[in-house]
Amino acid sequence: MGFENKRVAIVGGGLGGMAFLNAALYTGLKNVQLYEQASQFGEVGAGVNITSNANRVLDAFGLQESMTRKSSRQLPSYMEYHNYKTGDYVGHIGEFSKPPARLLHRAHLLDSLKERVPKSCLNLGKHLASVDRNTTAGSAPYTLRFQDGSSADADIVIGCDGIKSNVRRDMGLGDDPNYSGQVVYRGFVDYKDLPAETAQLLRKTVNFRGPKRHVLILPIGNKETQTDRAAVIGFMSEPIEAWDTEGWMARSDIDSLHEHVREWCPAVQDIIAGLRKGSPDGKMLKQALYVRDPIDKWYEMKEGGQKDAGIILLGDSVHSTLPHQGQGTCMAIESGIALATVLRHWKTDNLEDAFKFYQDLRKPRTDRVTQTSYEAGKLASSDSPDEMDKSFNPDALMERMKWIMEYNVLEDLRVKGADYLDFQDSRL
Numbered sequence: 438m439g440f441e442n443k444r445v446a447i448v449g450g451g452l453g454g455m456a457f458l459n460a461a462l463y464t465g466l467k468n469v470q471l472y473e474q475a476s477q478f479g480e481v482g483a484g485v486n487i488t489s490n491a492n493r494v495l496d497a498f499g500l501q502e503s504m505t506r507k508s509s510r511q512l513p514s515y516m517e518y519h520n521y522k523t524g525d526y527v528g529h530i531g532e533f534s535k536p537p538a539r540l541l542h543r544a545h546l547l548d549s550l551k552e553r554v555p556k557s558c559l560n561l562g563k564h565l566a567s568v569d570r571n572t573t574a575g576s577a578p579y580t581l582r583f584q585d586g587s588s589a590d591a592d593i594v595i596g597c598d599g600i601k602s603n604v605r606r607d608m609g610l611g612d613d614p615n616y617s618g619q620v621v622y623r624g625f626v627d628y629k630d631l632p633a634e635t636a637q638l639l640r641k642t643v644n645f646r647g648p649k650r651h652v653l654i655l656p657i658g659n660k661e662t663q664t665d666r667a668a669v670i671g672f673m674s675e676p677i678e679a680w681d682t683e684g685w686m687a688r689s690d691i692d693s694l695h696e697h698v699r700e701w702c703p704a705v706q707d708i709i710a711g712l713r714k715g716s717p718d719g720k721m722l723k724q725a726l727y728v729r730d731p732i733d734k735w736y737e738m739k740e741g742g743q744k745d746a747g748i749i750l751l752g753d754s755v756h757s758t759l760p761h762q763g764q765g766t767c768m769a770i771e772s773g774i775a776l777a778t779v780l781r782h783w784k785t786d787n788l789e790d791a792f793k794f795y796q797d798l799r800k801p802r803t804d805r806v807t808q809t810s811y812e813a814g815k816l817a818s819s820d821s822p823d824e825m826d827k828s829f830n831p832d833a834l835m836e837r838m839k840w841i842m843e844y845n846v847l848e849d850l851r852v853k854g855a856d857y858l859d860f861q862d863s864r865l
């Protein structure tokens with residue numbers, strides 16, 4: 438049974454939409470099309486950390502080799518913490534579980550997610566304007582209307598169009614995202630632009646904890662492929678009134694980040710100097726961090742009693758989270774395999790039951806990640822970091838996050854889906 442032959446339309450070709458498309462191909466959904474507004478695939482110039490829980494899924498898709506080729510290797514610890522002012526080491530936490538975390542450029546992860554996808558599934562330059570809920574007999578349940586005047590029919594629509602989701606708004610969920618109180622500065626430093634000692638330190642994932650601010654370094658890529666760089670993520674508290682652009686992302690002067698960390702330790706000053714060397718116009722990416730409150734219902738069903746048509750959300754459109762546990766993409770990857778498995782292997786033709794199963798499987802976990810990521814941000818940028826250094830407890834920090842990394846969504850689907858999913862020809 439299931440919905441393997443239904444026309445599935447994915448709106449949004451970011452990491453979430455592409456993860457779902459990979460899951461759809463892996464599980465054997467036969468009629469899937471992805472619509473992305475941009476004229477070509479691209480990701481913001483930044484690093485990303487993909488942890489064990491999501492790598493388990495990507496490895497099942499066969500992407501381990503492709504990702505490892507582009508990721509940093511043999512990280513000596515999961516995260517090392519340093520005092521912002523003295524630069525002193527205050528502790529570290531180790532790897533959580535296997536497969537280990539992979540740190541790479543976001544564009545390289547997108548490349549891996551594109552590798553196995555037939556071009557015939559990908560539709561670029563398609564900005565979704567609205568979704569028609571058709572009522573005429575014989576017409577498709579849904580028609581996607583794009584800004585270029587074109588359209589596409591679908592039975593099942595998956596909104597993977599990010600935190601400002603049009604699909605979500607079109608479902609009547611008009612709530613506004615909340616400003617977190619923090620902006621994030623993002624850029625890269627080439628290791629050759631750093632003094633040797635600082636370069637060596639930043640070959641590890643390092644977190645400089647400061648007052649209501651912290652600077653996180655992800656060592657992405659590797660020497661063999663000449664992709665190794667220190668990805669800089671500076672979380673700074675700024676009032677939203679100071680934000681000078683309509684969008685949430687802009688190019689900002691590196692000076693603006695420097696203002697926040699002028700009194701910080703020499704290694705952080707080296708990072709600022711390295712950023713300047715690598716940026717001819719003296720600018721870097723700046724993004725205001727928003728998050729949405731969890732919602733009760735992630736889907737809507739086609740009115741008029743049709744049991745096998747509906748619209749559902751996945752990724753930042755429904756479970757966005759602050760990035761303090763590095764989980765937004767990882768959650769979208771987990772949700773992707775969960776939704777694709779449910780659509781492909783559901784035992785009956787009742788889509789609402791299938792959607793509900795997916796939501797019940799995912800929502801408690803993604804809600805908890807949203808809540809704990811908010812708390813993790815408070816811990817990372819403490820009001821009194823000097824006090825916290827004294828009581829810093831890496832074991833407690835690890836304990837806080839273990840449940841995220843040790844989780845196996847494939848196993849959860851097997852166990853919780855035993856009565857509802859037909860696993861006969863499943864690769865799970």
Ligand SMILES: Cc1cc2nc3c(=O)[nH]c(=O)nc-3n(C[C@H](O)[C@H](O)[C@H](O)COP(=O)(O)OP(=O)(O)OC[C@H]3O[C@@H](n4cnc5c(N)ncnc54)[C@H](O)[C@@H]3O)c2cc1C
Pocket residue numbers: 448449450451452453454472473474475484485486487563564565566597598599600602603621670724751752753754757758760763764765766767768769
């Ligand atoms: C500073 C920072 C660091 C982060 N670090 C990590 C990390 O280390 N690990 C991790 O797991 N997560 C991390 N995240 C979270 C991660 O970036 C997001 O959770 C993830 O990118 C969400 O993917 P998405 O596909 O749901 O949304 P998006 O990435 O926003 O993609 C949405 C896509 O939809 C398209 N789109 C939008 N509207 C339309 C439309 N109307 N029609 C057609 N297409 C449309 C967009 O062009 C885009 O391609 C971080 C986030 C931030 C801000």
